[in-house]
Amino acid sequence: xxxxxxxxxxxxxxxxxxxxxxxxxxxxxxxxxxxxxxxxxxxxxxxxxxxxxxxxxxxxxxxxxxxxxxxxxxxxxxxxxxxxxxxxxxxxxxxxxxxxxxxxxxxxxxxxxxxxxxxxxxxxxxxxxxxxxxxxxxxxxxxxxxxxxxxxxxxxxxxxxxxxxxxxxxxxxxxxxxxxxxxxxxxxxxxxxxxxxxxxxxxxxxxxxxxxxxxxxxxxxxxxxxxxxxxxxxxxxxxxxxxxxxxxxxxxxxxxxxxxxxxxxxxxxxxxxxxxxxxxxxxxxxxxxxxx
Numbered sequence: 547x548x549x550x551x552x553x554x555x556x557x558x559x560x561x562x563x564x565x566x567x568x569x570x571x572x573x574x575x576x577x578x579x580x581x582x583x584x585x586x587x588x589x590x591x592x593x594x595x596x597x598x599x600x601x602x603x604x605x606x607x608x609x610x611x612x613x614x615x616x617x618x619x620x621x622x623x624x625x626x627x628x629x630x631x632x633x634x635x636x637x638x639x640x641x642x643x644x645x646x647x648x649x650x651x652x653x654x655x656x657x658x659x660x661x662x663x664x665x666x667x668x669x670x671x672x673x674x675x676x677x678x679x680x681x682x683x684x685x686x687x688x689x690x691x692x693x694x695x696x697x698x699x700x701x702x703x704x705x706x707x708x709x710x711x712x713x714x715x716x717x718x719x720x721x722x723x724x725x726x727x728x729x730x731x732x733x734x735x736x737x738x739x740x741x742x743x744x745x746x747x748x749x750x751x752x753x754x755x756x757x758x759x760x761x762x763x764x765x766x767x768x769x770x771x772x773x774x775x776x777x778x779x780x781x782x783x784x785x786x787x788x789x790x791x792x793x794x795x796x797x798x799x800x801x802x803x804x805x806x807x808x809x810x811x812x813x814x815x816x817x818x819x820x821x822x823x824x825x826x827x828x829x830x831x832x833x834x835x836x837x838x
Contacts, residue, residue: 572735573669573677573712573725574769610659612686615693622647622654627747627799630662633791634756637726637749638799639709646698646743649711649720653743654798656722661686662796664780668771670758670791672728677712678793679723680775682783687776695720698741703732707750708742710735723772726753756791 611617622643630637643650656662661681669677681687695711696718704710704727712723717739726746746753760768774782783790 572738572740573675573710573723574714574772608658608660610655612659612661612681612683613689615690618652618655618659620651620655620658622650623801626654626801628653628657628744628796629799630749630796631794632667632752632756633794635749635752637752638747639744640747641709641744643743645702646741648695648698649741649743652695652722653724657796657798660795661690661722662793664792664794666775666783666790666792667756668775668787668790669725669767669769670756671761671767672758674729674731675725675727676753676756677723677725677769677772679712679721680772681722682775682780682792684777684779687779690722691776693721694718697739698743700736700739700741702742703730704735704740704742705730705732707746709744709746710740710742713740728754757789759789760787 609620622641624643626641628639628641630639641650641653662679664682665678665680666682667676667678668680669675681690697713697720702708706727706729708727710725710727711720712725713719715738727742758768760771764770771787774786783792
């Protein structure tokens with residue numbers, strides 16, 4: 547198995563937030579060997595004379611064949627949101643396709659196909675970033691490990707909350723691994739073709755809490771875990787590194803419907819029968835979005 551690394555020395559500001567290391571590798575991708583891990587879940591439903599209506603929320607239907615990367619060709623919307631339901635809580639990412647079109651399209655297709663189910667945050671370095679995107683199904687990891695994207699030009703900066711693909715020092719080496727920037731990494735990453743395609747608009751406090759306790763076992767950086775996860779899958783992680791946080795499921799957030807067009811009120815007076823007056827509800831304040 548080939549493990550790909552790109553070394554990046556953090557600036558003084560980032561180093562101050564990462565006391566366990568004086569040098570931090572940039573987010574990197576790897577290839578993985580094949581294996582077979584299948585999981586099946588069954589749900590038993592009790593019976594009773596009067597059955598209550600089911601209230602369970604169905605998992606979103608998947609679109610696409612994860613074993614055939616060439617089938618993932620649907621262009622992403624200009625702007626969309628994806629929710630990562632993790633073991634620590636929800637993280638919502640807003641994607642702007644014009645920031646990095648190829649990266650946005652792939653992320654959109656991967657989410658819709660269910661790629662991120664049981665995907666682990668295997669490399670979490672406080673003050674730097676949280677990396678994820680290795681499938682916990684070895685057969686899926688194998689087919690995607692070398693399905694690389696052509697680089698997008700860097701239009702946005704790797705500041706706190708921005709979401710970017712991991713890559714090596716080689717051109718066009720992005721695949722499925724991503725990272726959430728914890729700090730301002732623009733000086734170290736922008737010039738090296740790390741092109742952000744989205745930003746965390748909700749749940750950055752959740753991202754900050756992702757487990758990072760295995761770094762010490764790897765000299766301060768658990769990046770080497772990506773290889774064994776890709777090769778051995780979910781069973782390996784649950785046995786050897788059970789505290790790693792993961793994505794339980796990812797879904798595209800439905801677009802908010804446009805407000806209906808205003809209708810003209812008929813001011814013509816009627817005869818004896820007068821239409822009942824309708825009271826306009828007080829305006830509601832849109833939910834604030836915490837700026838990351």
